[in-house]
Amino acid sequence: MARRFPDDRFERLIDCAADVFIDRGYRRTQMADVAAALGVARGTLYLYVESKEALFDLVARYADADRPTDRMPELPVRTPKPGATLEYVRQRLGESRCRRA
Numbered sequence: 001m002a003r004r005f006p007d008d009r010f011e012r013l014i015d016c017a018a019d020v021f022i023d024r025g026y027r028r029t030q031m032a033d034v035a036a037a038l039g040v041a042r043g044t045l046y047l048y049v050e051s052k053e054a055l056f057d058l059v060a061r062y063a064d065a066d067r068p069t070d071r072m073p074e075l076p077v078r079t080p081k082p083g084a085t086l087e088y089v090r091q092r093l094g095e096s097r098c099r100r101a
Helices: 009-024 031-038 052-062 084-100
Strands: none
Touching: 009 031, 009 052, 031 052, 052 084
């Protein structure tokens, strides 16, 4: 039988992780910090994401999305290739700068 997740947990995970990354910074953030903020066991996070890198990438990609759960990715979200998150952020910042000009 497939595991059933609370309907809002994925969106809450993104929100809590964003808050923790902002408060602590990427390097100081641990998965245990995010789990505590979400109110779940640390192991539960790994049902949603493979790693801290995958969680950060998820937060970055959904930061400006209307409804993150509209496009629920396959779980657990895989760890991105090295440099993929940075490239995504650079691209989004470049698009933002072009729209303002």
